[in-house]
Amino acid sequence: MTSADARACGPAQASGLPRAYGLPWRGADVARAAEAAGATAFCSGEFVDHEAYSILTEMVLGTQRARVGPGIAYAFARTPYAHAAAIRGAWRQAPGRVFLGLGSGAFRINRDWFGVAADRPVERMSDLVGAIRAWLQAENGQRVRYDGEFYHVDAVVGAPVLGRIDAPILLGAFNKRMATAAGRVADGVIGHGLFTRSWWQDVVRPAMAKGAAQAERDRVPQEHGLEEHRLEEDGLEEHRLQEHRLQEHGWVITAIDDDDPERAIMDVRRMIAFYLTVKTYDPFVAHHGWTSQVAAIREAFAQRDTDAMGRAVTDDMLEAIAVCGTTADGRAALARRGDSLPRDVAYLAPPSFMVSERRGQRYAMASLALLDAPGGAGAARP
Numbered sequence: 377m378t379s380a381d382a383r384a385c386g387p388a389q390a391s392g393l394p395r396a397y398g399l400p401w402r403g404a405d406v407a408r409a410a411e412a413a414g415a416t417a418f419c420s421g422e423f424v425d426h427e428a429y430s431i432l433t434e435m436v437l438g439t440q441r442a443r444v445g446p447g448i449a450y451a452f453a454r455t456p457y458a459h460a461a462a463i464r465g466a467w468r469q470a471p472g473r474v475f476l477g478l479g480s481g482a483f484r485i486n487r488d489w490f491g492v493a494a495d496r497p498v499e500r501m502s503d504l505v506g507a508i509r510a511w512l513q514a515e516n517g518q519r520v521r522y523d524g525e526f527y528h529v530d531a532v533v534g535a536p537v538l539g540r541i542d543a544p545i546l547l548g549a550f551n552k553r554m555a556t557a558a559g560r561v562a563d564g565v566i567g568h569g570l571f572t573r574s575w576w577q578d579v580v581r582p583a584m585a586k587g588a589a590q591a592e593r594d595r596v597p598q599e600h601g602l603e604e605h606r607l608e609e610d611g612l613e614e615h616r617l618q619e620h621r622l623q624e625h626g627w628v629i630t631a632i633d634d635d636d637p638e639r640a641i642m643d644v645r646r647m648i649a650f651y652l653t654v655k656t657y658d659p660f661v662a663h664h665g666w667t668s669q670v671a672a673i674r675e676a677f678a679q680r681d682t683d684a685m686g687r688a689v690t691d692d693m694l695e696a697i698a699v700c701g702t703t704a705d706g707r708a709a710l711a712r713r714g715d716s717l718p719r720d721v722a723y724l725a726p727p728s729f730m731v732s733e734r735r736g737q738r739y740a741m742a743s744l745a746l747l748d749a750p751g752g753a754g755a756a757r758p
Contacts, residue, residue, distance in 0.1 A: 397747055398723045400447070400627070401431055402740045404438035411442055413744040417721045419447025419477065419566070419625070429462040436470045444470065447566050447625065447723065448479030448548040451504055452497075453490040456527055459504075460511030467541050477566045477625070478504070479548030482656070498553045500526050502561045505545055512541045546625055551659060552583040559587025559622060567626025569725055570651055572696040573716030575660060576624075584622055626718030627725040629698040630706065632742040637701040640739070644700040645686035647727030648693060649673045653685075666693060682730055699724070703745045710746060 398417030399410050407418060418439060420431040428449035435444035444466070449459070459476065466474045480486075480501055486494030494500065503524040510522035510529055516536045522529040544563040549555040558565045565580065629647055631640035652661065652670050661670045669688055676684035694700070696716070699709040710717075724746065726739035 395717065395719055396721045398442065398721050399740055399743070400723055400725050401435055402726075402737055404434070406737065406740050407435070407438050407442075409741065410744055411440060414747040415442060415744070417443040417625070417723070419445055419723055422446065422449055429466075432462065432466050432474075436466050436474070439470075439473075441473075443473050443475060443721070445475035445543075445546075446477045447546075447627075448477040450481045450485075450490070451478040451501055452480065452486050452492050452494050456504060456507035456511055456522075456529065460508050463508075463512060463543050464541060467543060475544040475546060475563075475625075476508070477546045477548060479566075480554070498557050501547060501554065502557045503527050505547075505561045508545065512543060514538045515540060544623060546623060549580065549583075550657070552579055555580045555583035556587040556590075559584035559589075560591045561587075564623030564625065564720070567624065567718050568651075569627035569629045570648065570657065570660060570697055571626055571716075571718075572664065573713065574664065574696075576716060576718075579663065588622060623720045624718035625721040625723070627723045628717060629700075629727055630724040630743050630746070631698075631700045631727055631739045632703055632706045632745065633739070634702050634742070637705065641694070641700050642683075642686050643727045643731050643735075643739075644698045645689040645694060646682055647729045647731075648689045648697055649677070649682075649685035650729040653677045664693075664696070666690075669693065699746070703742070706743070706746045 396416040398415050398419065399406065401407070401418050401420045407415075410418075418435050420426065420428055420435065422428040422431075428446040432444065432446055451459075459478075463474060463476050478501065480494065480497040481490075483494050483497075486492050503526040506524055507522045507527035507529055510520055514520040514533075516538045518538070520529055520531040520533065520538075546564045546566045547554060547558040547562045548568070549558045549565040550568050555565060565584065567576070567580065571580070629644055631644045633640035651657065652666075652673050661667055669690055672688035673685050676682075676688060695709075699706045699713075701709075724740075724743040726736045726743070728736060731739075
């Protein structure tokens, strides 16, 4: 195993330690029950009706010990200053518990909803991470400087309100280039709910290792506030790899219903189908040989036939992607999936397409029974 592979895999994977489990945010009542059951992290998505940093405040105030963060926030909709200020405010209330997940968002959303440029998203995201780090790691009395291709910062903050914050920055990286960027400039990835064992193993993890190797070859990563220099001593190298191991967080589509497992399974099928209407994921589809299934999904979507969309998701797709059915089914799926799940934090995510808020809450609460499954949070380290 190369040092880049070690950084990508990290001690948790190498030693066989169990991963942690968490949930997308479903409110303080669910969070209290989830923390009591062993959940150790919460994240939030972002859309028109739920803004990432407002929900981050809710998560900070509604949890006691769990890690919390956007998973993801729209990256280009805000300046580096705005991202960093939001994280700094949350960190003040929950020091050591906050992470930042960033996603590029679709080109049209950036252009037509936010009115911002989003060309060359991988390069732009890499630059944004550097600029955010400059703000997060600035000490009091230090001029905040960053000079990148897309972002420039040259700020003097007279008030003593800064101070270094080492909040992990994770990228929503679906395809190879963004995963490589995550390995090179960030602290890891937040995987999509579609990710399978093959996609993690064949695409995402090798790309992250490639990015980590690029960072090692060129310099100690600037995002960790260390001066540029070549690594000359094995001890320093080992320390850096342990200190800055890339993290894997990821959503796992999960629906558990002991009273009506078939409904839970169909809700998951529809969720998978809805995701696969997006052509951005065509490389993922081709990689798995699911082209004909996705053609049927998209034809049904064009006809607004959501039942046909769900039926077009085959059993092998369901097994590779999701955790669903009865509690017993879900426990068996978690035990079976192993390294098809993210190695650090797996967010058991109820489906949202054609699923009411009330039913989503029920799925979230039912998923807590999985936390004492083999490899679940009940077996994890405190």
